[in-house]
Amino acid sequence: MNAETVRTQLKSLNLTTAARELDEVLARNRSAASLDWVSELLEREIDTRRERALQRRIAQAEFPELKTLEAFNWAFNPKIDRTKIEELAGLDFVRQRRIALFLGHAGTGKTHLGLAIGLQAVREGLKVYCASLKKLIQEIKMARAKQHLDALFRKILSAQLWIIDDWCVVSIEREVAEEIFDLLDRRKLSSAMILTSNRDVEEWGAVFADPILANAAIDRMFEQAEIVVFQGKSYRLKDRIVLPSLQPDGKLGQEREPKARRGRA
Ligand SMILES: Nc1ncnc2c1ncn2[C@@H]1O[C@H](COP(=O)(O)OP(=O)(O)OP(=O)(O)O)[C@@H](O)[C@H]1O
Numbered sequence: 004m005n006a007e008t009v010r011t012q013l014k015s016l017n018l019t020t021a022a023r024e025l026d027e028v029l030a031r032n033r034s035a036a037s038l039d040w041v042s043e044l045l046e047r048e049i050d051t052r053r054e055r056a057l058q059r060r061i062a063q064a065e066f067p068e069l070k071t072l073e074a075f076n077w078a079f080n081p082k083i084d085r086t087k088i089e090e091l092a093g094l095d096f097v098r099q100r101r102i103a104l105f106l107g108h109a110g111t112g113k114t115h116l117g118l119a120i121g122l123q124a125v126r127e128g129l130k131v132y133c134a135s136l137k138k139l140i141q142e143i144k145m146a147r148a149k150q151h152l153d154a155l156f157r158k159i160l161s162a163q164l165w166i167i168d169d170w171c172v173v174s175i176e177r178e179v180a181e182e183i184f185d186l187l188d189r190r191k192l193s194s195a196m197i198l199t200s201n202r203d204v205e206e207w208g209a210v211f212a213d214p215i216l217a218n219a220a221i222d223r224m225f226e227q228a229e230i231v232v233f234q235g236k237s238y239r240l241k242d243r244i245v246l247p248s249l250q251p252d253g254k255l256g257q258e259r260e261p262k263a264r265r266g267r268a
């Protein structure tokens with residue numbers, strides 16, 4: 004084990020004095036200079052700290068569920084652009100602070116893939132803010148009431164990637180809309196964003212108190228966005244397909260009871 008490895012490990016643990024003085028201490032203790040065990044010990048500390056930091060970032064992101072790209076069945080809805088999603092998962096769009104819009108039918112995996120890209124970002128050391136639009140509205144209202152809006156905006160703006168789920172599925176009051184547009188405007192300098200919606204873009208303005216103003220703002224905001232269209236059938240209904248069962252004599256029997264609908268309504 005050479006001293007350079009140990010010095011790198013000490014630096015990665017921010018043990019700057021130990022890193023600086025390693026050579027001198029080694030020179031004075033030449034006879035006991037096997038560094039293998041020291042390095043192994045430091046590696047354990049580094050691994051533990053890395054894991055803790057990852058868990059902290061996962062907790063901060065407030066993902067409703069941990070989803071992965073590996074768990075996504077691409078054969079189920081083959082029209083979903085896998086290449087585009089994998090390109091987004093490379094995270095260049097995050098570094099460029101761009102917007103990705105996941106638009107399309109319910110249950111086709113928009114939230115799943117948004118969360119999976121979020122988890123990928125967190126694994127690569129980035130900070131993520133994840134909320135449904137409904138939750139964001141609640142957070143803004145609560146922060147306004149407690150006069151903590153600045154702190155909330157600082158927290159959100161400190162994340163390099165935002166995942167805003169279910170965009171424009173709830174109506175938005177005028178005061179909250181102003182805050183949301185302000186936040187989205189400030190995002191340009193700090194963060195990338197994935198936004199999911201199963202509503203047609205033409206319907207977005209209607210959820211705002213002033214649809215005309217909202218449409219103009221939305222138009223400007225999303226001009227440069229990457230768009231992924233989710234076409235296909237709902238994965239939520241996958242296990243509810245009712246099939247007639249065959250009797251031993253080959254005749255059609257009674258239809259099976261559909262299983263209870265899982266997940267959200
Ligand atoms: N192709 C798929 N492979 C594996 N799981 C999937 C797939 N598509 C969807 N799912 C799962 O189905 C459920 C519904 O998907 P998801 O919530 O991502 O849909 P959505 O497009 O966001 O729908 P909505 O528009 O209603 O919000 C989730 O549990 C998700 O993990």
Ligand SMILES: [Mg+2]
Nearest residue numbers: 113114169199
């Ligand atoms: Mg969703």
